[in-house]
Amino acid sequence: MSRPAHSRGASLSGVAPKLNQEFAQKNLNWGSPIFIRIIKESKELELWAKSGKKFELFRNCRIHFYSGTLGPRLREGDRQAPEGFYYVPGWRMNPRSRFHLPFDLGYPNTYDRQHRRTGSLLMVHGSTVSIGCFAMTEARIEEIHTLADAALNGGQSFFRVHSFPFRMTSQNMLRHYGSKWNSFWRNLKQGYDFFERSKNPPNVEVKNRSYVFESAIDRLGAVARSRNPDWAASCVRSTGIAGRTGVSPIWPKSLHPHHLHPLQCHPDDGCS
Numbered sequence: 463m464s465r466p467a468h469s470r471g472a473s474l475s476g477v478a479p480k481l482n483q484e485f486a487q488k489n490l491n492w493g494s495p496i497f498i499r500i501i502k503e504s505k506e507l508e509l510w511a512k513s514g515k516k517f518e519l520f521r522n523c524r525i526h527f528y529s530g531t532l533g534p535r536l537r538e539g540d541r542q543a544p545e546g547f548y549y550v551p552g553w554r555m556n557p558r559s560r561f562h563l564p565f566d567l568g569y570p571n572t573y574d575r576q577h578r579r580t581g582s583l584l585m586v587h588g589s590t591v592s593i594g595c596f597a598m599t600e601a602r603i604e605e606i607h608t609l610a611d612a613a614l615n616g617g618q619s620f621f622r623v624h625s626f627p628f629r630m631t632s633q634n635m636l637r638h639y640g641s642k643w644n645s646f647w648r649n650l651k652q653g654y655d656f657f658e659r660s661k662n663p664p665n666v667e668v669k670n671r672s673y674v675f676e677s678a679i680d681r682l683g684a685v686a687r688s689r690n691p692d693w694a695a696s697c698v699r700s701t702g703i704a705g706r707t708g709v710s711p712i713w714p715k716s717l718h719p720h721h722l723h724p725l726q727c728h729p730d731d732g733c734s
Contacts, residue, residue, distance in 0.1 A: 477608045493616025496609055497663050502532060503628035516661035527597040532627040533643050538581045541593055544569045545627055547653055547666040551620040562588030562600050563607040567623055572668045622663045630654040649673050
Protein backbone atom coordinates (compact mmCIF):
# COMPACT_ATOMS: atom_id res chain seq x y z
CA MET A 463 0.00 0.00 0.00
CA SER A 464 1.40 3.40 -0.91
CA ARG A 465 2.03 5.93 1.83
CA PRO A 466 0.66 9.46 1.39
CA ALA A 467 3.30 12.13 0.90
CA HIS A 468 4.01 14.31 3.92
CA SER A 469 5.99 17.17 2.39
CA ARG A 470 4.77 20.74 1.93
CA GLY A 471 5.23 20.64 -1.81
CA ALA A 472 6.21 24.04 -3.10
CA SER A 473 7.86 25.16 0.14
CA LEU A 474 10.39 22.32 -0.16
CA SER A 475 10.61 22.15 -3.94
CA GLY A 476 14.09 23.66 -4.00
CA VAL A 477 15.55 21.38 -1.34
CA ALA A 478 15.30 17.95 -2.98
CA PRO A 479 17.36 18.65 -6.15
CA LYS A 480 20.34 19.92 -4.16
CA LEU A 481 20.19 16.98 -1.75
CA ASN A 482 19.78 14.54 -4.63
CA GLN A 483 22.94 15.93 -6.20
CA GLU A 484 24.84 15.54 -2.92
CA PHE A 485 23.58 11.99 -2.61
CA ALA A 486 24.88 11.20 -6.09
CA GLN A 487 28.27 12.71 -5.25
CA LYS A 488 28.51 10.37 -2.26
CA ASN A 489 27.26 7.35 -4.25
CA LEU A 490 24.04 7.21 -2.24
CA ASN A 491 20.68 6.34 -3.76
CA TRP A 492 17.83 8.81 -3.42
CA GLY A 493 15.12 7.36 -1.19
CA SER A 494 17.55 5.11 0.70
CA PRO A 495 16.66 4.28 4.32
CA ILE A 496 17.86 6.83 6.87
CA PHE A 497 18.89 6.75 10.52
CA ILE A 498 19.22 9.68 12.93
CA ARG A 499 21.55 9.83 15.91
CA ILE A 500 21.41 12.71 18.39
CA ILE A 501 24.29 13.70 20.68
CA LYS A 502 22.99 16.15 23.28
CA GLU A 503 26.25 17.35 24.86
CA SER A 504 27.76 18.54 21.58
CA LYS A 505 24.37 19.54 20.08
CA GLU A 506 24.76 17.28 17.06
CA LEU A 507 22.14 15.53 14.96
CA GLU A 508 23.73 12.98 12.65
CA LEU A 509 21.86 12.05 9.50
CA TRP A 510 22.88 8.64 8.13
CA ALA A 511 21.79 7.03 4.86
CA LYS A 512 22.03 3.37 3.90
CA SER A 513 24.62 2.45 1.30
CA GLY A 514 24.73 -1.24 0.46
CA LYS A 515 24.57 -3.21 3.71
CA LYS A 516 25.67 -0.37 6.00
CA PHE A 517 24.77 3.19 6.85
CA GLU A 518 27.05 6.10 5.96
CA LEU A 519 27.12 9.52 7.58
CA PHE A 520 25.58 12.02 5.18
CA ARG A 521 25.29 15.15 7.31
CA ASN A 522 26.23 16.27 10.81
CA CYS A 523 23.70 18.95 11.72
CA ARG A 524 23.95 21.45 14.53
CA ILE A 525 21.05 21.35 17.01
CA HIS A 526 20.02 24.96 17.42
CA PHE A 527 18.57 24.49 20.91
CA TYR A 528 17.29 21.97 23.41
CA SER A 529 16.25 22.55 27.00
CA GLY A 530 17.34 20.85 30.19
CA THR A 531 20.58 19.08 31.06
CA LEU A 532 22.19 15.71 30.35
CA GLY A 533 19.91 12.94 31.54
CA PRO A 534 16.58 11.43 30.46
CA ARG A 535 13.13 12.91 30.34
CA LEU A 536 11.26 11.85 33.48
CA ARG A 537 7.94 13.64 33.67
CA GLU A 538 5.66 16.13 31.98
CA GLY A 539 6.97 19.65 32.51
CA ASP A 540 10.56 18.84 33.55
CA ARG A 541 11.89 20.52 30.36
CA GLN A 542 14.21 17.60 29.64
CA ALA A 543 14.88 16.35 26.11
CA PRO A 544 14.60 12.55 25.94
CA GLU A 545 17.41 10.01 25.79
CA GLY A 546 16.83 6.53 24.42
CA PHE A 547 15.76 4.61 21.34
CA TYR A 548 12.81 5.84 19.29
CA TYR A 549 11.37 5.40 15.81
CA VAL A 550 9.26 7.53 13.47
CA PRO A 551 6.71 6.07 11.01
CA GLY A 552 5.12 8.34 8.43
CA TRP A 553 2.08 9.13 10.54
CA ARG A 554 4.30 10.80 13.17
CA MET A 555 5.48 13.39 10.67
CA ASN A 556 3.18 16.37 11.08
CA PRO A 557 4.01 19.26 8.76
CA ARG A 558 0.72 21.02 9.62
CA SER A 559 1.93 22.13 13.04
CA ARG A 560 2.69 25.51 14.58
CA PHE A 561 6.31 24.33 14.47
CA HIS A 562 8.14 24.06 11.16
CA LEU A 563 8.14 20.48 9.79
CA PRO A 564 8.13 18.57 13.10
CA PHE A 565 8.22 14.85 13.65
CA ASP A 566 7.21 13.14 16.88
CA LEU A 567 9.85 10.85 18.42
CA GLY A 568 7.26 8.62 20.06
CA TYR A 569 8.17 9.39 23.68
CA PRO A 570 7.34 7.68 25.99
CA ASN A 571 8.44 4.38 24.48
CA THR A 572 8.09 0.99 26.18
CA TYR A 573 11.17 1.53 28.35
CA ASP A 574 9.97 4.99 29.42
CA ARG A 575 6.53 3.68 30.32
CA GLN A 576 7.96 0.79 32.34
CA HIS A 577 9.95 3.37 34.32
CA ARG A 578 6.80 5.50 34.75
CA ARG A 579 8.15 8.40 32.71
CA THR A 580 5.52 10.80 31.41
CA GLY A 581 5.19 13.44 28.72
CA SER A 582 4.16 13.58 25.10
CA LEU A 583 4.72 15.27 21.74
CA LEU A 584 8.50 15.46 22.06
CA MET A 585 9.74 16.31 18.62
CA VAL A 586 12.51 17.37 16.31
CA HIS A 587 11.29 20.57 14.64
CA GLY A 588 12.31 23.85 13.10
CA SER A 589 12.42 26.78 15.52
CA THR A 590 14.77 28.93 17.57
CA VAL A 591 13.31 27.77 20.89
CA SER A 592 12.11 24.52 22.38
CA ILE A 593 10.96 22.97 25.65
CA GLY A 594 11.79 19.27 25.76
CA CYS A 595 12.24 19.00 21.99
CA PHE A 596 15.18 19.41 19.63
CA ALA A 597 15.01 22.66 17.66
CA MET A 598 16.80 22.93 14.32
CA THR A 599 17.24 25.83 11.93
CA GLU A 600 14.60 25.96 9.21
CA ALA A 601 17.16 25.08 6.53
CA ARG A 602 18.29 21.96 8.40
CA ILE A 603 14.82 20.69 9.31
CA GLU A 604 13.80 21.08 5.65
CA GLU A 605 16.74 18.88 4.63
CA ILE A 606 15.97 16.29 7.31
CA HIS A 607 12.27 16.27 6.46
CA THR A 608 12.95 15.96 2.73
CA LEU A 609 15.26 12.96 3.19
CA ALA A 610 12.89 11.32 5.67
CA ASP A 611 9.98 11.81 3.28
CA ALA A 612 11.99 10.34 0.39
CA ALA A 613 12.99 7.32 2.50
CA LEU A 614 9.43 6.66 3.68
CA ASN A 615 8.03 7.03 0.18
CA GLY A 616 10.86 4.78 -1.03
CA GLY A 617 9.69 1.90 1.14
CA GLN A 618 11.22 2.43 4.59
CA SER A 619 8.32 1.84 6.98
CA PHE A 620 9.90 3.91 9.78
CA PHE A 621 13.25 5.49 10.61
CA ARG A 622 15.03 5.15 13.91
CA VAL A 623 16.12 8.06 16.09
CA HIS A 624 18.62 7.26 18.85
CA SER A 625 19.26 10.02 21.39
CA PHE A 626 22.37 9.95 23.58
CA PRO A 627 23.64 12.33 26.27
CA PHE A 628 27.16 12.37 24.78
CA ARG A 629 29.37 10.24 22.55
CA MET A 630 29.44 7.03 24.55
CA THR A 631 33.18 6.41 24.42
CA SER A 632 35.01 4.81 27.34
CA GLN A 633 36.67 8.13 28.08
CA ASN A 634 33.36 9.97 28.24
CA MET A 635 31.77 7.24 30.34
CA LEU A 636 34.64 7.62 32.81
CA ARG A 637 34.23 11.41 32.77
CA HIS A 638 30.56 11.03 33.75
CA TYR A 639 31.11 8.08 36.09
CA GLY A 640 29.76 9.93 39.14
CA SER A 641 26.42 10.75 37.53
CA LYS A 642 23.25 9.31 39.02
CA TRP A 643 22.42 8.18 35.47
CA ASN A 644 25.53 6.01 35.13
CA SER A 645 23.59 2.72 35.11
CA PHE A 646 21.09 4.02 32.55
CA TRP A 647 23.89 5.36 30.37
CA ARG A 648 25.73 2.03 30.47
CA ASN A 649 22.60 0.46 29.01
CA LEU A 650 22.44 3.14 26.29
CA LYS A 651 26.10 2.54 25.50
CA GLN A 652 25.31 -1.06 24.51
CA GLY A 653 23.08 0.22 21.71
CA TYR A 654 25.58 2.94 20.80
CA ASP A 655 28.40 0.39 20.53
CA PHE A 656 26.23 -1.94 18.43
CA PHE A 657 25.91 0.74 15.77
CA GLU A 658 29.57 1.74 16.02
CA ARG A 659 30.60 -1.86 15.31
CA SER A 660 28.16 -2.72 12.55
CA LYS A 661 27.04 0.66 11.13
CA ASN A 662 23.52 -0.76 11.29
CA PRO A 663 21.10 0.37 14.01
CA PRO A 664 20.02 -2.54 16.19
CA ASN A 665 16.56 -3.89 16.69
CA VAL A 666 15.67 -2.60 20.17
CA GLU A 667 13.46 -4.34 22.71
CA VAL A 668 12.80 -3.97 26.41
CA LYS A 669 13.21 -6.92 28.76
CA ASN A 670 13.31 -6.78 32.54
CA ARG A 671 13.09 -2.98 32.36
CA SER A 672 16.29 -2.71 30.31
CA TYR A 673 17.01 -2.15 26.63
CA VAL A 674 18.31 -5.20 24.76
CA PHE A 675 19.76 -5.15 21.27
CA GLU A 676 20.07 -7.53 18.35
CA SER A 677 20.34 -7.44 14.58
CA ALA A 678 17.21 -7.41 12.44
CA ILE A 679 18.13 -10.82 11.00
CA ASP A 680 18.53 -12.34 14.46
CA ARG A 681 15.18 -10.85 15.44
CA LEU A 682 13.51 -12.35 12.37
CA GLY A 683 14.86 -15.76 13.29
CA ALA A 684 13.36 -15.47 16.77
CA VAL A 685 9.99 -14.33 15.43
CA ALA A 686 9.95 -17.13 12.84
CA ARG A 687 10.73 -19.77 15.47
CA SER A 688 7.98 -18.51 17.76
CA ARG A 689 5.34 -18.43 15.01
CA ASN A 690 6.28 -21.43 12.90
CA PRO A 691 8.84 -23.69 14.61
CA ASP A 692 8.63 -26.39 11.92
CA TRP A 693 9.30 -23.92 9.09
CA ALA A 694 12.14 -22.25 11.01
CA ALA A 695 13.73 -25.62 11.74
CA SER A 696 13.56 -26.56 8.07
CA CYS A 697 15.39 -23.32 7.19
CA VAL A 698 18.17 -24.17 9.61
CA ARG A 699 18.44 -27.73 8.26
CA SER A 700 18.44 -26.68 4.60
CA THR A 701 20.68 -23.60 4.81
CA GLY A 702 22.46 -23.78 8.14
CA ILE A 703 22.48 -20.00 8.26
CA ALA A 704 19.07 -18.82 9.45
CA GLY A 705 19.36 -16.17 12.13
CA ARG A 706 23.01 -15.24 11.63
CA THR A 707 23.86 -11.57 11.63
CA GLY A 708 24.39 -10.18 8.15
CA VAL A 709 22.99 -13.25 6.36
CA SER A 710 19.75 -13.03 4.39
CA PRO A 711 18.00 -16.39 4.03
CA ILE A 712 14.76 -16.47 2.04
CA TRP A 713 12.04 -15.29 4.41
CA PRO A 714 8.31 -15.31 3.83
CA LYS A 715 7.22 -11.85 2.72
CA SER A 716 5.52 -11.19 6.06
CA LEU A 717 8.80 -11.83 7.88
CA HIS A 718 11.26 -10.14 5.51
CA PRO A 719 13.49 -7.52 7.24
CA HIS A 720 11.88 -4.81 5.11
CA HIS A 721 8.54 -5.53 6.78
CA LEU A 722 9.70 -5.90 10.37
CA HIS A 723 8.13 -2.95 12.18
CA PRO A 724 8.44 -2.52 15.97
CA LEU A 725 4.69 -2.31 16.46
CA GLN A 726 3.72 -4.84 13.80
CA CYS A 727 5.18 -7.73 15.80
CA HIS A 728 2.89 -9.96 17.79
CA PRO A 729 2.67 -8.69 21.41
CA ASP A 730 4.06 -11.99 22.65
CA ASP A 731 7.25 -11.30 20.68
CA GLY A 732 8.18 -8.61 23.22
CA CYS A 733 8.69 -5.84 20.66
CA SER A 734 9.00 -2.30 21.94
